[in-house]
Amino acid sequence: MANGGTVPEGPETRQQADRIARALVGECLAEVWFAFPQLQPFAALLCGRRVDAVESRGKALLVRCDNGLNVYSHNQLYGRWLVGVRGRLPRTNRQLRVALHTETRSALLYSASEIEVLTDGDLAGHRFLARLGPDVLDRDVDEVLVAARLAEARFRRRSLGALLLDQTFVAGLGNYLRSEILFVARLDAALRPIDLDTDRRRELAAAIVRIARRALRLGGVTNDPDDVRRLRAEGVPRLGYRHYVFGREGRPCRLCGEVIERSTVAGRRVYSCPACQAG
Numbered sequence: 001m002a003n004g005g006t007v008p009e010g011p012e013t014r015q016q017a018d019r020i021a022r023a024l025v026g027e028c029l030a031e032v033w034f035a036f037p038q039l040q041p042f043a044a045l046l047c048g049r050r051v052d053a054v055e056s057r058g059k060a061l062l063v064r065c066d067n068g069l070n071v072y073s074h075n076q077l078y079g080r081w082l083v084g085v086r087g088r089l090p091r092t093n094r095q096l097r098v099a100l101h102t103e104t105r106s107a108l109l110y111s112a113s114e115i116e117v118l119t120d121g122d123l124a125g126h127r128f129l130a131r132l133g134p135d136v137l138d139r140d141v142d143e144v145l146v147a148a149r150l151a152e153a154r155f156r157r158r159s160l161g162a163l164l165l166d167q168t169f170v171a172g173l174g175n176y177l178r179s180e181i182l183f184v185a186r187l188d189a190a191l192r193p194i195d196l197d198t199d200r201r202r203e204l205a206a207a208i209v210r211i212a213r214r215a216l217r218l219g220g221v222t223n224d225p226d227d228v229r230r231l232r233a234e235g236v237p238r239l240g241y242r243h244y245v246f247g248r249e250g251r252p253c254r255l256c257g258e259v260i261e262r263s264t265v266a267g268r269r270v271y272s273c274p275a276c277q278a279g
Protein backbone atom coordinates (compact mmCIF):
# COMPACT_ATOMS: atom_id res chain seq x y z
CA MET A 1 0.00 0.00 0.00
CA ALA A 2 1.52 3.28 -1.14
CA ASN A 3 1.02 5.17 2.10
CA GLY A 4 2.26 2.42 4.41
CA GLY A 5 -0.95 2.27 6.40
CA THR A 6 -1.11 5.88 7.52
CA VAL A 7 -3.90 8.24 6.56
CA PRO A 8 -3.39 9.65 3.03
CA GLU A 9 -1.96 13.16 3.09
CA GLY A 10 -1.30 15.53 0.19
CA PRO A 11 1.48 13.46 -1.41
CA GLU A 12 -0.55 10.23 -1.34
CA THR A 13 -3.59 12.02 -2.79
CA ARG A 14 -1.46 13.56 -5.56
CA GLN A 15 -0.04 10.12 -6.37
CA GLN A 16 -3.56 8.72 -6.59
CA ALA A 17 -4.56 11.59 -8.88
CA ASP A 18 -1.55 10.93 -11.12
CA ARG A 19 -2.40 7.20 -11.32
CA ILE A 20 -6.01 7.95 -12.22
CA ALA A 21 -4.87 10.56 -14.73
CA ARG A 22 -2.70 8.01 -16.54
CA ALA A 23 -5.76 5.78 -16.95
CA LEU A 24 -8.42 8.36 -17.81
CA VAL A 25 -7.07 11.64 -19.17
CA GLY A 26 -7.76 12.09 -22.87
CA GLU A 27 -10.18 9.16 -22.86
CA CYS A 28 -13.98 9.16 -22.95
CA LEU A 29 -15.94 7.60 -20.14
CA ALA A 30 -17.71 4.54 -21.52
CA GLU A 31 -19.57 3.72 -18.30
CA VAL A 32 -20.11 5.58 -15.05
CA TRP A 33 -21.64 4.23 -11.86
CA PHE A 34 -22.40 5.81 -8.47
CA ALA A 35 -23.51 3.94 -5.34
CA PHE A 36 -25.28 6.93 -3.80
CA PRO A 37 -28.81 7.43 -5.21
CA GLN A 38 -28.49 11.24 -5.25
CA LEU A 39 -25.50 10.97 -7.59
CA GLN A 40 -26.97 8.41 -9.97
CA PRO A 41 -28.56 11.02 -12.29
CA PHE A 42 -25.07 12.34 -13.05
CA ALA A 43 -23.95 9.02 -14.50
CA ALA A 44 -25.77 9.69 -17.77
CA LEU A 45 -24.34 13.23 -17.95
CA LEU A 46 -20.76 11.97 -17.52
CA CYS A 47 -21.06 8.98 -19.82
CA GLY A 48 -19.44 9.69 -23.20
CA ARG A 49 -17.57 12.74 -21.89
CA ARG A 50 -13.80 13.07 -22.15
CA VAL A 51 -11.70 13.35 -18.99
CA ASP A 52 -9.55 16.47 -19.30
CA ALA A 53 -7.62 16.32 -16.03
CA VAL A 54 -7.37 14.61 -12.66
CA GLU A 55 -6.20 16.96 -9.93
CA SER A 56 -5.59 16.82 -6.20
CA ARG A 57 -6.35 19.81 -4.01
CA GLY A 58 -4.89 19.09 -0.62
CA LYS A 59 -6.51 15.77 0.29
CA ALA A 60 -9.42 16.17 -2.14
CA LEU A 61 -9.45 14.84 -5.67
CA LEU A 62 -11.20 16.08 -8.82
CA VAL A 63 -11.85 14.17 -12.02
CA ARG A 64 -12.53 16.95 -14.52
CA CYS A 65 -14.61 16.34 -17.63
CA ASP A 66 -14.95 18.27 -20.88
CA ASN A 67 -18.56 19.29 -20.20
CA GLY A 68 -17.61 21.23 -17.06
CA LEU A 69 -18.58 18.51 -14.60
CA ASN A 70 -16.19 17.30 -11.91
CA VAL A 71 -16.32 14.20 -9.74
CA TYR A 72 -15.15 15.43 -6.33
CA SER A 73 -14.02 13.06 -3.61
CA HIS A 74 -12.41 13.49 -0.23
CA ASN A 75 -11.01 10.24 1.05
CA GLN A 76 -11.02 10.98 4.78
CA LEU A 77 -9.59 7.95 6.59
CA TYR A 78 -10.79 5.04 4.54
CA GLY A 79 -11.45 6.08 0.96
CA ARG A 80 -9.23 4.65 -1.73
CA TRP A 81 -9.07 4.88 -5.50
CA LEU A 82 -7.91 1.77 -7.34
CA VAL A 83 -6.99 1.84 -11.02
CA GLY A 84 -6.77 -1.14 -13.31
CA VAL A 85 -7.78 -2.98 -16.45
CA ARG A 86 -11.51 -2.75 -17.08
CA GLY A 87 -13.53 -5.77 -16.13
CA ARG A 88 -11.11 -6.97 -13.46
CA LEU A 89 -12.50 -5.84 -10.14
CA PRO A 90 -9.90 -6.06 -7.38
CA ARG A 91 -10.62 -8.49 -4.57
CA THR A 92 -11.55 -6.34 -1.61
CA ASN A 93 -14.06 -6.17 1.19
CA ARG A 94 -14.41 -2.44 0.69
CA GLN A 95 -17.64 -0.90 -0.56
CA LEU A 96 -17.51 0.33 -4.15
CA ARG A 97 -18.78 3.92 -4.30
CA VAL A 98 -17.83 5.22 -7.78
CA ALA A 99 -16.80 3.42 -10.96
CA LEU A 100 -15.39 5.34 -13.93
CA HIS A 101 -14.69 3.13 -16.93
CA THR A 102 -13.07 3.93 -20.25
CA GLU A 103 -13.11 1.30 -23.00
CA THR A 104 -10.08 -0.39 -21.45
CA ARG A 105 -9.43 0.97 -17.97
CA SER A 106 -11.29 1.52 -14.72
CA ALA A 107 -10.85 3.93 -11.83
CA LEU A 108 -12.77 2.67 -8.81
CA LEU A 109 -13.39 4.57 -5.60
CA TYR A 110 -13.96 2.47 -2.49
CA SER A 111 -15.24 3.32 0.97
CA ALA A 112 -15.18 7.12 0.64
CA SER A 113 -18.29 8.89 1.85
CA GLU A 114 -17.61 12.43 0.67
CA ILE A 115 -18.42 12.31 -3.01
CA GLU A 116 -20.09 15.00 -5.09
CA VAL A 117 -20.50 16.01 -8.71
CA LEU A 118 -19.71 19.71 -9.11
CA THR A 119 -19.78 22.10 -12.04
CA ASP A 120 -16.66 24.15 -12.75
CA GLY A 121 -18.61 27.10 -11.36
CA ASP A 122 -19.29 25.28 -8.08
CA LEU A 123 -15.59 24.80 -7.31
CA ALA A 124 -14.77 28.36 -6.21
CA GLY A 125 -17.61 28.43 -3.70
CA HIS A 126 -17.29 24.86 -2.45
CA ARG A 127 -17.31 24.67 1.36
CA PHE A 128 -14.06 22.69 1.50
CA LEU A 129 -12.19 23.70 -1.68
CA ALA A 130 -12.82 27.42 -1.21
CA ARG A 131 -11.11 27.41 2.18
CA LEU A 132 -7.94 25.61 1.10
CA GLY A 133 -4.66 27.47 1.27
CA PRO A 134 -2.11 27.13 -1.54
CA ASP A 135 -1.30 23.47 -2.26
CA VAL A 136 2.24 22.71 -1.12
CA LEU A 137 2.68 20.34 -4.08
CA ASP A 138 1.71 22.88 -6.74
CA ARG A 139 4.63 24.06 -8.86
CA ASP A 140 3.93 27.75 -8.28
CA VAL A 141 4.07 27.39 -4.48
CA ASP A 142 7.54 28.05 -3.09
CA GLU A 143 9.23 28.85 0.22
CA VAL A 144 8.87 32.60 -0.34
CA LEU A 145 5.10 32.28 -0.56
CA VAL A 146 4.91 29.93 2.46
CA ALA A 147 7.20 32.23 4.51
CA ALA A 148 4.93 35.17 3.71
CA ARG A 149 1.93 33.16 4.92
CA LEU A 150 3.71 32.31 8.18
CA ALA A 151 4.06 36.06 8.79
CA GLU A 152 0.37 36.84 8.14
CA ALA A 153 -1.61 38.15 11.12
CA ARG A 154 -4.17 35.32 10.96
CA PHE A 155 -1.48 32.61 11.22
CA ARG A 156 1.47 34.02 13.17
CA ARG A 157 0.03 33.52 16.68
CA ARG A 158 -1.03 29.91 16.12
CA SER A 159 1.16 27.07 17.41
CA LEU A 160 3.11 25.35 14.65
CA GLY A 161 1.59 22.05 15.77
CA ALA A 162 -1.90 23.32 14.95
CA LEU A 163 -0.94 25.43 11.96
CA LEU A 164 0.74 22.62 10.04
CA LEU A 165 -2.49 20.59 10.11
CA ASP A 166 -4.68 23.54 9.10
CA GLN A 167 -5.56 23.17 5.41
CA THR A 168 -6.42 26.88 5.17
CA PHE A 169 -2.77 27.71 5.91
CA VAL A 170 -1.18 25.35 3.41
CA ALA A 171 -3.08 22.50 1.79
CA GLY A 172 -1.68 18.98 1.57
CA LEU A 173 0.15 18.65 4.89
CA GLY A 174 -0.96 16.02 7.38
CA ASN A 175 0.14 14.27 10.50
CA TYR A 176 3.32 12.48 9.43
CA LEU A 177 4.49 15.50 7.43
CA ARG A 178 3.93 17.75 10.46
CA SER A 179 6.34 15.78 12.68
CA GLU A 180 8.89 15.41 9.91
CA ILE A 181 8.85 19.10 8.94
CA LEU A 182 9.20 20.27 12.55
CA PHE A 183 12.15 17.91 13.01
CA VAL A 184 13.93 19.10 9.85
CA ALA A 185 13.32 22.73 10.88
CA ARG A 186 14.48 21.83 14.44
CA LEU A 187 11.40 23.43 15.97
CA ASP A 188 9.12 22.50 18.88
CA ALA A 189 5.42 22.15 18.00
CA ALA A 190 4.45 24.68 20.69
CA LEU A 191 6.34 27.54 19.04
CA ARG A 192 4.42 30.07 16.94
CA PRO A 193 5.58 31.85 13.78
CA ILE A 194 5.75 35.08 15.76
CA ASP A 195 8.37 33.46 18.04
CA LEU A 196 10.70 32.97 15.06
CA ASP A 197 12.88 35.54 13.34
CA THR A 198 12.72 36.01 9.58
CA ASP A 199 15.51 33.53 8.89
CA ARG A 200 13.92 30.80 11.01
CA ARG A 201 10.54 31.36 9.37
CA ARG A 202 12.22 31.07 6.00
CA GLU A 203 13.92 27.82 7.06
CA LEU A 204 10.60 26.42 8.24
CA ALA A 205 8.93 27.42 4.95
CA ALA A 206 11.74 25.71 3.03
CA ALA A 207 11.30 22.54 5.12
CA ILE A 208 7.52 22.56 4.50
CA VAL A 209 7.99 22.66 0.73
CA ARG A 210 11.00 20.34 0.57
CA ILE A 211 9.72 17.55 2.81
CA ALA A 212 6.22 17.48 1.26
CA ARG A 213 7.72 17.24 -2.24
CA ARG A 214 10.21 14.60 -1.13
CA ALA A 215 7.27 12.54 0.17
CA LEU A 216 5.54 12.87 -3.20
CA ARG A 217 8.69 11.94 -5.12
CA LEU A 218 9.66 9.03 -2.87
CA GLY A 219 6.25 7.49 -2.16
CA GLY A 220 5.79 8.82 1.35
CA VAL A 221 9.45 8.61 2.44
CA THR A 222 10.63 11.75 4.24
CA ASN A 223 13.96 10.63 5.72
CA ASP A 224 17.23 11.86 4.23
CA PRO A 225 17.70 10.12 0.83
CA ASP A 226 21.34 9.17 1.53
CA ASP A 227 20.34 7.63 4.85
CA VAL A 228 17.47 5.80 3.11
CA ARG A 229 19.89 4.31 0.54
CA ARG A 230 22.29 3.18 3.25
CA LEU A 231 19.54 1.60 5.37
CA ARG A 232 17.96 -0.14 2.40
CA ALA A 233 21.35 -1.56 1.41
CA GLU A 234 21.55 -2.98 4.94
CA GLY A 235 18.19 -4.70 4.38
CA VAL A 236 16.23 -2.44 6.73
CA PRO A 237 12.48 -2.60 5.89
CA ARG A 238 10.49 0.50 4.87
CA LEU A 239 9.17 1.05 8.37
CA GLY A 240 12.76 1.36 9.57
CA TYR A 241 13.96 3.94 7.04
CA ARG A 242 10.81 5.89 6.05
CA HIS A 243 10.84 8.78 8.54
CA TYR A 244 13.17 10.82 10.72
CA VAL A 245 10.93 10.77 13.80
CA PHE A 246 7.32 9.87 12.95
CA GLY A 247 6.35 6.52 14.48
CA ARG A 248 9.84 6.16 16.05
CA GLU A 249 8.96 6.70 19.72
CA GLY A 250 11.64 5.26 22.00
CA ARG A 251 14.15 4.87 19.18
CA PRO A 252 17.35 6.93 18.82
CA CYS A 253 17.33 10.20 16.87
CA ARG A 254 19.02 9.67 13.50
CA LEU A 255 21.10 12.83 14.05
CA CYS A 256 21.99 12.96 17.74
CA GLY A 257 21.02 9.62 19.29
CA GLU A 258 18.62 11.10 21.85
CA VAL A 259 15.42 9.08 22.39
CA ILE A 260 12.47 10.15 20.20
CA GLU A 261 9.40 11.20 22.17
CA ARG A 262 5.71 11.00 21.35
CA SER A 263 3.13 13.53 22.51
CA THR A 264 -0.27 14.84 21.45
CA VAL A 265 -0.65 18.24 19.81
CA ALA A 266 -3.93 19.52 18.35
CA GLY A 267 -5.49 16.13 19.07
CA ARG A 268 -3.04 14.05 17.07
CA ARG A 269 0.24 12.29 17.81
CA VAL A 270 3.45 14.16 17.15
CA TYR A 271 6.98 12.75 17.39
CA SER A 272 10.07 14.81 18.13
CA CYS A 273 13.67 14.75 19.30
CA PRO A 274 13.96 16.58 22.65
CA ALA A 275 17.57 17.54 21.87
CA CYS A 276 17.34 18.58 18.19
CA GLN A 277 14.04 20.45 18.73
CA ALA A 278 14.71 22.06 22.10
CA GLY A 279 13.08 25.47 22.47
Ligand SMILES: [Zn+2]
Pocket (backbone or CB within 6 Å): 253, 254, 255, 256, 257, 258, 273, 274, 275, 276, 277
Ligand atom coordinates in the same frame (compact mmCIF):
# COMPACT_ATOMS: atom_id res chain seq x y z
ZN1 LIG B 1 18.15 14.61 17.77
